[in-house]
Structure formats: C-alpha cells, structure tokens
Amino acid sequence: MEITARALWTLIHGLGFGALYLLACSGMLVELYRFAITSSSSESTPGQERFLKIYLLTMVVLAWAAVLTGAYVVYPWYRAAPPPGTTDLSMFPQRLLMSSPTTIAWHSLGMEWKEHVAWLAPISITMVAFVFIKYGRDLKNHRQLRAAVLSFAVASFVAAGIAGFCGAMIKLTSTRRFRGVTRFN
Amino acid sequence: MNMPNRAASPNAPALTNGSGAAAILAAGIGCFALAVLACAGDKLAAVKNSLIFYKPTGPLSGVTTGAILIWLVSWVILEWRWRNRTVDAGRIAAIALALLGLSLLLTFPPVVDLF
Numbered sequence: 001m002e003i004t005a006r007a008l009w010t011l012i013h014g015l016g017f018g019a020l021y022l023l024a025c026s027g028m029l030v031e032l033y034r035f036a037i038t039s040s041s042s043e044s045t046p047g048q049e050r051f052l053k054i055y056l057l058t059m060v061v062l063a064w065a066a067v068l069t070g071a072y073v074v075y076p077w078y079r080a081a082p083p084p085g086t087t088d089l090s091m092f093p094q095r096l097l098m099s100s101p102t103t104i105a106w107h108s109l110g111m112e113w114k115e116h117v118a119w120l121a122p123i124s125i126t127m128v129a130f131v132f133i134k135y136g137r138d139l140k141n142h143r144q145l146r147a148a149v150l151s152f153a154v155a156s157f158v159a160a161g162i163a164g165f166c167g168a169m170i171k172l173t174s175t176r177r178f179r180g181v182t183r184f185n
Numbered sequence: 186m187n188m189p190n191r192a193a194s195p196n197a198p199a200l201t202n203g204s205g206a207a208a209i210l211a212a213g214i215g216c217f218a219l220a221v222l223a224c225a226g227d228k229l230a231a232v233k234n235s236l237i238f239y240k241p242t243g244p245l246s247g248v249t250t251g252a253i254l255i256w257l258v259s260w261v262i263l264e265w266r267w268r269n270r271t272v273d274a275g276r277i278a279a280i281a282l283a284l285l286g287l288s289l290l291l292t293f294p295p296v297v298d299l300f
Contacts (some may be wrong), residue, residue, distance in 0.1 A: 067249075071242055071245055071246070071249060072239070072241075072242055072246075075242055075245065076241030076242055079241075079242075079243060080241075108294065109294050109295070112227075112294045113292060113293060113294055115245055116219065116220070116223045116245075116248070116292040117289070117292040117293075119219055119249055119252065120216050120219070120285070120288060120289065120292070123212055123215045123216055123219075123252075123253075123256055124212055124216070124285075126212075127208045127209060127211070127212035130208050131205045131208050131209065134200070134204055134205065134208075135200060135205060138198050138199045138200050139205075141198035141199075142198055142202050142205060142274065144202070144274035144275045144277075144278045145202055145205040145206065145209065145274055145278070147278060148209045148274075148278035148281060148282060149205075149209070151282055151285070152209070152212060152281075152285065155285055155289065158289070159289070
C-alpha cells in the first residue's frame with residue numbers, strides 16, 4: 001500500500017480541512033443560534049461561551065487552511081499543462097476532464113464555481129468569530145448584528161458545501177474517466 | 186449612517202454596535218470584491234493576465250489576494266471610524282447581506298456567462 005504526495009495533500013485539503021470544516025459548521029450553527037436566541041433563564045455559562053469562542057477560532061483556522069492548501073498546493077497540480085505529445089492525462093485532471101464532452105462541465109462549471117465560492121467561507125467565518133468573540137453574551141442585545149452574523153455563518157456553510165461537493169465530484173469523475181468508466185452504475 | 190452614542194442604562198447593550206457593523210460590512214465588501222475580480226478576470230484578458238501573482242495558481246492568486254486586501258483594508262478603515270459609535274446596524278447589515286448575495290450569484294459560472 002502506498003500513497004503519493006498528491007493524494008496525501010488532496011486528502012489533507014479535502015478530508016482533513018474541508019470535510020472537518022463542514023462537519024464543524026452544523027455544530028457552530030446550532031450553538032450560535034442557541035447562544036444568540038435563547039432567553040436569559042437558560043443563559044450559557046462562561047465556560048460554554050469560552051468553548052464556543054475556541055470552537056469558532058478552530059473553524060477559522062480550518063477554513064483558511066482548506067482554501068490556502070487548495071489554491072496553492074492542489075490547484076496547481078489540477079491545472080498543470082501537459083507537455084506536448086502527452087497521451088496519458090492521468091496526472092493532468094483539468095485536461096482529462098476537458099478531453100471529453102461528458103466530463104467537461106465538471107471543469108467549466110464545477111471547478112470554476114468551486115475555486116471562487118470556497119473563499120467566501122473563510123472571510124465569512126472570520127467575521128463571525130470576530131463579532132462573537134468581541135460581543136459574546138452582549139450579542140443578544142444587538143438584534144441586527146446577530147441576524148447578520150447568523151446569515152454569514154449559513155452562507156459560509158453553503159459556500160463550503162458547494163466547494164466540497166464540486167471537489168469530491170471532480171476527483172471522482174476524473175478518476176473514473178482515467179479508468180475508462182464513462183457512466184455511473 | 187452614524188448616530189450619536191446612547192447614554193448608558195441598565196438595559197442598554199454594554200458595547201456599541203459600530204465595531205460589529207464594521208466587521209459585517211467589510212466581510213460583505215470582501216466577498217463582493219472577490220466575485221467582481223473573478224468576473225473581471227474571466228471576461229477581460231488584460232485583467233486576467235494582471236491577476237497572475239503566482240504562476241502555478243494562475244489568476245486565482247490575484248483574485249483572492251486582491252479580495253483579501255480589499256476586505257482587510259475596508260475592515261481597518263470602518264473599524265477605525267465606527268468602533269466607538271452606534272451606527273444604523275439594520276441598514277448596514279442589509280447592505281452587507283445584499284453584497285453577500287450578489288457574491289454568491291457572481292461566483293456561479295452561468296451567471297458570469299451572461300455578461
């Protein structure tokens with residue numbers, strides 16, 4: 001059993017940072033909603049507030065790590081141009097996808113969408129974490145700020161979800177195309 | 186958009202909303218800047234070439250670096266101006282969410298193809 005550097009970085013980017021971020025999103029949304037909306041009779045303790053702040057900071061790190069490894073480690077491999085005369089496109093996923101009308105949309109739609117929309121996630125979650133850390137419990141007294149923070153948190157989840165879905169499908173499609181499978185069973 | 190600070194009262198928020206509003210609007214500006222730069226890079230060859238900051242990553246490097254700079258600079262300026270003020274947070278949040286919605290639309294390739 002062996003794993004190439006490319007496969008390892010793709011795993012770190014997609015499963016290590018991206019999927020972990022998506023998993024953390026559901027917990028973040030529930031906790032933010034509960035923290036910001038619940039009445040004073042069921043107020044969170046300082047320990048819970050501190051935990052949520054650390055949780056959000058971890059999500060900020062995961063989001064930035066996911067987009068930075070994606071853009072500067074994995075993406076250059078994806079878009080690399082093959083030398084003239086190359087017939088084996090297995091190491092050139094973009095060209096492999098573009099070489100067939102059945103898979104070209106995974107580049108022109110999937111990757112084009114993913115490479116940009118993904119960046120909305122770290123920008124949004126950084127703002128969410130900053131506002132929550134700055135205001136903490138006082139966020140309950142700022143209705144408009146609270147609504148905006150929750151909306152950006154949802155947008156961050158949606159953006160990461162789109163990027164994750166497109167990334168997984170591009171990987172799956174290029175692997176299947178390389179193996180000569182043109183239809184899903 | 187600025188309003189005078191409220192006098193402290195037992196029911197008043199402990200912090201003014203200016204700092205939070207600055208962060209929210211800056212995030213909206215940053216997201217929108219990313220979408221506009223991506224759109225411009227896709228449509229104009231000269232812009233596309235000028236956005237190649239790191240060759241292996243191509244124009245994406247310039248799109249994201251530019252958007253991050255615009256986001257951070259706008260955040261610093263807005264924070265500096267609003268940090269101790271109470272601002273019209275409803276209006277600012279609406280503008281930020283509109284920018285976020287436009288960003289989500291403009292990063293979707295079929296929408297970009299309409300231009």
